Amino acid sequence: GAGVSQSPSNKVTEKGKDVELRCDPISGHTALYWYRQSLGQGLEFLIYFQGNSAPDKSGLPSDRFSAERTGGSVSTLTIQRTQQEDSAVYLCASSPRRGGNTEAFFGQGTRLTVV
Amino acid sequence: SQQGEEDPQALSIQEGENATMNCSYKTSINNLQWYRQNSGRGLVHLILIRSNEREKHSGRLRVTLDTSKKSSSLLITASRAADTASYFCATLHSGNTPLVFGKGTRLSVIA
Known part of the structure; x- marks a missing residue:
C-alpha cells in the first residue's frame, strides 16, 4: 500500500479484556x-x-501496554486488562529517518472504546 | 518533558484573514515540524524547518524559528474555510529520539 495502514479502524471492548492494534508502515521506513x-x-x-x-x-503509561515490531515492518500494540481511561485514538506513524528525512507519515488511527 | 506547547489553544478567524500559531519548546532541537489534523484522525505533514534555518515558506504557509527563544510560529495567509483543522508542532531533539508533539491549536476559519 502507499500509506500507513492501521487496523481495526474502530474497536469496542469490555473493561478487562485484552486488545491488539495493528500498524503496517510504509515499506522501507525504518522508524515507527x-x-x-x-x-x-x-x-x-x-x-x-x-x-x-x-x-x-x-512513553508507555503502564505495564499493561506493550508493543512489538516484527521483521522491522508490522507493529502490534497490545493493551492488557483494558480500563476505561484507555479509551482514545491510537495513532501509528512511520518515517524514513534517513538523510535528514524525518517527516512522519500517519495512519488513520484506531479508535478504542472501553465500556 | 520535552513536549512543545502551542498557543493559542484555539483560534477563530474570518476567511481571508491571516492565522498565526506559536510553538515553544524546552530543549535544543535538530528540527521542528508542523502537522495538520482534520477530524481527530491521521496527521499530515506540512513543513519542516531545521535548527540552522530561520524562515521557510511553502505556498500560503510561512514558518519561522527562533532557537534563542526556543520558539516557532506558523503563519497561514489568506485563510480559507478548508484550513479549519488542528495544527501541531513536533520537535526532533537529537539523534535517535522520537518526534515529540505539542497539544495543538484548533483553528476555525469562518466563511
Whole structure:
C-alpha cells in the first residue's frame, strides 16, 4: 500500500479484556511510532522503534501496554486488562529517518472504546 | 518533558484573514515540524524547518524559528474555510529520539 495502514479502524471492548492494534508502515521506513490521543487533546508519545535499535518505551503509561515490531515492518500494540481511561485514538506513524528525512507519515488511527 | 506547547489553544478567524500559531519548546532541537489534523484522525505533514534555518515558506504557509527563544510560529495567509483543522508542532531533539508533539491549536476559519 502507499500509506500507513492501521487496523481495526474502530474497536469496542469490555473493561478487562485484552486488545491488539495493528500498524503496517510504509515499506522501507525504518522508524515507527505509536501515539495516543484522547478527545480534543494532543498526541501522547507511547513507543518508538528505529531500525534494529532497542525500542524507546519511555512513553508507555503502564505495564499493561506493550508493543512489538516484527521483521522491522508490522507493529502490534497490545493493551492488557483494558480500563476505561484507555479509551482514545491510537495513532501509528512511520518515517524514513534517513538523510535528514524525518517527516512522519500517519495512519488513520484506531479508535478504542472501553465500556 | 520535552513536549512543545502551542498557543493559542484555539483560534477563530474570518476567511481571508491571516492565522498565526506559536510553538515553544524546552530543549535544543535538530528540527521542528508542523502537522495538520482534520477530524481527530491521521496527521499530515506540512513543513519542516531545521535548527540552522530561520524562515521557510511553502505556498500560503510561512514558518519561522527562533532557537534563542526556543520558539516557532506558523503563519497561514489568506485563510480559507478548508484550513479549519488542528495544527501541531513536533520537535526532533537529537539523534535517535522520537518526534515529540505539542497539544495543538484548533483553528476555525469562518466563511
